[in-house]
Amino acid sequence: MNESKQEILLETGTNELEVIVFEVGSYFFGINVMKVREIISAQTITPIPNSHKHIEGIIRLRDEVITVVNLTDVLGLEASEDKSEDKFIISELNQLKVAFRVHDVSRIHRVSWQDIQKPNELAQNVDTAATGLLKVEDEMILLLDFEKIIVDINPERSISVEKVKQLGVRERRNKKIAVAEDSATLRKLIGDTLREAGYDQIEFFEDGESLWNYLYDRKDDPNLVDDLHLIITDIEMPKMDGHHLTKRIKENEELKHFPVIIFSSLITETLFYKGKGIGLMHK
Template sequence: MNDNKQGILLESGTNELEVIVFQVGTGTFGINVMKVREIIQVLPLTAVPNSHPNIEGLIRLRDEVITVINLAKVLEFPPSENPAEDKLIIAELNKLKVAFRVQNVSRIHRISWDQIEKPDELAQNIQSTSTGVIKMDDQMVLLLDFEKIVVEINPEKGITVDQVKQLGHRERSNKKIMIAEDSAVLRKLISDTLVEAGYDQIKFFDNGLALWNHLDEIKDHEDLTSSVQLIVTDLEMPKMDGLHLTKRIKENDNLKQIPVVIFSSLITEDLFYKGKSVGADAQISKPEIVKLIEVIDLLAL
């Protein structure tokens, strides 16, 4: 995978991404290359008694023990007809390495975030497993919500209000925060936790473009800094991703003084440079909500 990460992935803030497309059952799905460490043949599995039904077992990859999640079970497809030909996508998200069992991995596609649409409200089954639909010339590909798949298996990897109670409630309500986050579930969790910590003046946007359009409307106002003291953004979002949003903010003379914090499952040692290159003031890995609040306390104007 290292060779595939050259080119576009060395260039931050272009509002583009590379997606690996694969099959599970009769469905066609995608995963952001930035989450992928390698793709391998299925290794011998060690069963885990009393584990979650979507966990197939454990593999040993070099010196690491990695949990294997069977995506056919997650997506309620029949078992693979040719299990010996399946592949394991070794992914890293939320500072956790996981192997996802898939079928028929195809080539990498370079696309723009504006080619990705959120599933509409009628497609609730799609919404429960997907973060977006990629519109390609000859097909539509679902971007799976891998973070949600992991959290449903292990809720401790998610965000909870209890995590911030250790901080105690203090006077923070004078700080106005704008947040770009495409997941409705995470918007609710982030809102609940920030309010618990005392930040109750929060304005949410469901993608980076929506937040940018709002900033574009108010950027020339003399009282700009009284309207927003800090911005938090996810990375993976339809229409405009967090890197491109951050880059546009930091390149604008009227907006660049506003602190921008990237809050994403993609904050790893290998990818930290991407946020730094576009001018992010801080980068925090989900689900470290306590650290996010501590950074907001430090940076909010």
């Protein structure tokens, strides 16, 4: 990755992201560049017996063995006529590298989260959920929920409420938590996990902007310190992402004392430095 690219990625709290646009069939889709490690031409795949229907097999990339997921199958679209022209998007989610087969990769757009619209409930409930819709140069680009694709293939990659249950009955705590998360599926999983862990006073917000408006409207309210003890936020959200939300909180004199936890599949070295840049503490 060149120096100028690195500088863009390391900017903190700008509420912007870079989207790599790719094609499957005649449709345009997008993926956050922060999830992408590299893009390569399609390679010879070694099939895996009895694997999930969306898994083509594995490839060896330098010293790593990487699973290949066919997005054509995931999306229910027609395969390209010449697969040798396909591309592999090597992505890293929850510290798991996956190669997604696509037909072509076209360009990168730098956009604001404000420009990304949240899909309606119908679009969110289809098998391959969308995290956002973006219009660029008269084209509608669908931002796919890659985390959901991985969890559908391998449910073990999701949050496990059962693992929390193994710890035994937890004492109920009076701590009050605000959570910003745009995915309805993850809101439920986070809520179930926190309640199983003993935290049952949780308020959810569908994006960073709605949580910020709540906090800002109450920043002078002396009762806020009793009504809120912890903030948990996703990074990728329409309107306002988790980094920009955290930056605003930490720059506000009345709100900066509230602890913030970022919960995301995008846990990389780059995100570590971005978190430090907006005032998050890391261990």
